[in-house]
C-alpha cells in the first residue's frame with residue numbers, strides 16, 4: 723500500500739505524513755528532503771544550481787533513510803538532515819527542482835523503496851506513484867502557512883510569506899493535485915485533525 727500526501731510549501735505535509743505513517747506503522751518518505759540535499763551539496767560546492775552537469779556528480783554518495791519519526795539524508799557517512807531547512811536552501815531549492823535530470827534522480831530513489839510507505843511532496847500522486855490507491859493534497863492560505871513556518875525560521879511572518887509565495891510560483895509546474903486526490907484545507911484544522919481526517923478516509 724502506498725499513500726501519497728502532496729501539497730504546497732509549509733502546508734504541514736511532513737508533520738501530517740509522519741503522524742499518518744506512525745499510526746499505520748509504516749515508514750514515510752519526504753521527497754523534498756532529497757531536493758534540499760541536492761541544493762545544499764550544490765551550494766557547498768559552489769556549483770551553478772541551474773546546471774545539472776555540475777550537480778549530478780555530487781549525488782552518488784547521497785542516500786535517503788525513510789523513518790516514520792523523521793527522514794534522514796546521508797552524504798556517505800555524514801548526516802545532512804539538520805542543515806536542510808535553512809533559508810539559504812529554501813532560496814535555491816526550486817531552481818534545482820526545475821531540472822528534469824534532478825527530478826529523474828529523485829524519482830528513481832523513491833521508486834526503489836519497498837512498499838508499504840507514505841510518500842510526501844509535490845508530485846507523489848501525479849508523477850512518482852500515479853497508481854497509489856490513496857492520495858491527499860494539503861492546502862492552506864499563505865498567511866496561515868507563514869505563521870506556522872515562523873516557528874521554524876528566524877525571519878518575520880511577512881518575509882516568510884513572501885518567500886513561500888515565490889516558491890509556490892516557481893513550483894507551479896510540479897504542484898498540481900492529482901485528479902483523484904482528496905484535497906484538504908488544513909487552515910481550520912489542528913495537526914491531529916488533519917491526521918485523523920486522512921486516517922478516517924483510509925479506513
Ligand code: CDP
Pocket residue numbers: 730731732733735736753754755757758815816817819842843844845846889893896
Ligand atoms: O516543507 P516545504 O513544503 O517547504 O518544502 P519541501 O517539501 O521540503 O520541498 C522543498 C522544495 O523541493 C519545494 O519547494 C520544491 O521546489 C521541491 N520539491 C519538488 O519539486 N517536488 C517534490 N516532490 C518535493 C519537493
